[in-house]
Amino acid sequence: MPEQRPARRTPAMDALSQDTKSRILDAAESLFMEHGFEATSLRQLTAAASVNLAAVNYHFGTKEELFQAVLTRRLDPMNQERIDLLERYERQAGTRPLSCEKILSAMLIPALRLSRDERRGGKDFLRVLGRAYADPAPFIRNFLSAQYAEMISRFKDAFQKALPHLTKQELTWRLHFVMGALSYTLAGTDALKLMAQVIPHDRDNDEMLLERLAPFLAAGLKAPLGDTKKLELASGD
Amino acid sequence: MPEQRPARRTPAMDALSQDTKSRILDAAESLFMEHGFEATSLRQLTAAASVNLAAVNYHFGTKEELFQAVLTRRLDPMNQERIDLLERYERQAGTRPLSCEKILSAMLIPALRLSRDERRGGKDFLRVLGRAYADPAPFIRNFLSAQYAEMISRFKDAFQKALPHLTKQELTWRLHFVMGALSYTLAGTDALKLMAQVIPHDRDNDEMLLERLAPFLAAGLKAPLGDTKKLELASGD
DNA sequence: GCGTGATTCAAACGCTCGTTTGAAACCATC
DNA sequence: GATGGTTTCAAACGAGCGTTTGAATCACGC
The missing domain is CATH 1.10.10.60 (Homeodomain-like)
Structure with a gap:
């Protein structure tokens, strides 16, 4: 070394x-x-x-450390950008709470900027990142947890202020779903080939993708509590 | 052999x-x-x-064929169960269109039943499945596409009837997000350890998870069109 | 109880993997 | 132009991989 x-x-x-x-x-x-x-x-x-x-x-050093270096190179600046953007929005809003859409924008815009920037790896990196979310290897899991800790905590606080009626636990569930949709979208794998026929995969669509993701997630986050009856599990009618 | x-x-x-x-x-x-x-x-x-x-x-035969056998054993019956349930709901509804929640139930309930059933592998299988969604290996991607083709097509039609104001393309996007949240949730990896502190991982929570997922996804699917201004990408204010 | 085909078994095959080694090449400095 | 640290290089290491082989074992119809 x-x-x-x-x-x-x-x-x-x-x-x-x-x-x-x-x-x-x-x-x-x-x-x-x-x-x-x-x-x-x-x-x-x-x-x-x-x-x-x-x-x-x-x-x-090792192959694992190389993988971490691949992630760090892009992830650290992107997450810093997210935090900076969130804080700017908060300053602009003054005392009023931010809307879900605004907070989501602070998460998505830096990712979108990165995906547009050929010099920073563009979509490739975001795909690697999306895949890493689903990888069971402990060294990846622990690394991602550490890298994201600060950003996640900031955004969780912001969402909690935007959605004061949600319990901490309920918010955690919903952020979990948000991360799921986001990572699947970033990974761009689409195991089921849902998109292939209807929507060709190119740069313009990658941008539209994130623009459509934000309203979808915002609506999910803002969904009223307990508006659905419990799923009926009994096999009989 | x-x-x-x-x-x-x-x-x-x-x-x-x-x-x-x-x-x-x-x-x-x-x-x-x-x-x-x-x-x-x-x-x-x-x-x-x-x-x-x-x-x-x-x-x-080979390790790859073993993996496909692992998936088929549980996936074929579960997807058949989903289709059967959807058709039962449709018969019950008669001429009226199904609600998003109802269609989502037809997707989630068979998965939930499987996850409860120790004799059918329980959560383990659903985690393997969730991981498989994010795997780049072509033999996995192609296999999943084929296995899901019929079910996806049925559910897409059902959603289209429930959400007639969405264009085919818009619906494809939103189903893409639904699959993302679903696979991440099933995989249960939670790369960011969002859940670990707040919510212990046990059987009861696995059930609550799907029960919370349905309203979240339904709200996202039903989100009004174009209610968000375009994400502002310029770095300047 | 013998023959037959299905299954199990220990052993090996050929290959690729991540990593290490020690010498060669490079380059700033004196 | 010798010195010394940094980087590159070809080669090899030991281990583990998926798969194949051919003989042993088994269950069963005859």
């Missing part, structure tokens, strides 16, 4: 050839997106990045 | 020791739930099932 990272200039710092570490991160982002973490081997990854096989272990 | 499956009785057909095929399926269901498909090796799987290593290839 490198003892330190001297800020010396590489022979070509331009777009043609970034440094080894970035090339590895870019290739990893793309391949983890396409095949998932387990199914991506370091051999195909280093080949795609045009670096030596040993470079991953040298620069990142 | 076995040429045929003679219905001869095994030395012990009782609960103590089912036949080899079932023991493999049960162990696979449990281990795929815990570690995922890729991360589960046939050696730990066959050890957990107390069968010979070669038994999986003998009875199922």
Whole structure:
């Protein structure tokens, strides 16, 4: 592992050839997106990045640490952006509580900006992230929990103010559903091919997707309590 | 591979020791739930099932076919149950369109029944299923698409009748979000540990979970069109 | 109780995996 | 142009993988 990272200039710092570490991160982002973490081997990854096989272990330690680095590179700035945006909205609102839609915007807009930005990996990263949500590997679960802790806590508070009639527990359930719809949407896998026939998958749709997600989630969050009778489980009529 | 499956009785057909095929399926269901498909090796799987290593290839062909068998065993009956329930509701309603809540019930109740039934694998299977939704492996994606095709088409028609003001495209988006929240909820991973602190994970909560999911999703599906202004993407105020 | 096909078993096959190694190449500094 | 730390490289390591093999075992019809 490198003892330190001297800020010396590489022979070509331009777009043609970034440094080894970035090339590895870019290739990893793309391949983890396409095949998932387990199914991506370091051999195909280093080949795609045009670096030596040993470079991953040298620069990142292990394959798991590489995965965490792939996530951190984009996730930390995005979550910071979310918090900043939320605080800006709160300042603008003064003493009045924010609407659900506004809070959701603070969650979605940074994700949407990221997905538009080719230079920051665009959709690829968000797909990796969406997949990571469903991964059972403990090192992923623990890492995500830690990375999201601050943002989640801020947004939970904001939603609680916007929806004071919901108990803490009820709000937790609903945020759970929100995260589900969001991660599935970001992952863009659509196991059931619901979208494929009706809606082609391109950049414009990715934006419309998040714009349609916000009203859907807002309506769910604001749903009145107990407006549905209990599900009838008896098999008889 | 076995040429045929003679219905001869095994030395012990009782609960103590089912036949080899079932023991493999049960162990696979449990281990795929815990570690995922890729991360589960046939050696730990066959050890957990107390069968010979070669038994999986003998009875199922390959590891992938085993995974499909794990899914089919529970999924086919559950989806048939969903369709039957929907048709019963439709008969009861006569000419009037069904409510969103009713249609959602037809989707959720069979899943809930399965999750309560220890003899049918209970929650374990639903977690495997939820994970499968997010898996990028083509053989899983294609398999799920095929398995769900009929059910999805029926329910899409039903929702379209319940929500005639939604365009086909808009409905597709919203069903996409519904599937997202549902799969994340079934998978029960909760990458962000939202639930852990507030709500212990036990059987009663699994049932409450689906009961809370229905009103949330119904509200989202019924959300009015275009009630939200476009997300403001400009970084400036 | 023998023959037959289904099933189990221990062992091995060939391959790929993540990681390590130690030497070579590189590059700023003296 | 020698020094010393950083990075790259080809090669190998040991382990584990999914799968195959061929013989042993079993259950049953004859």
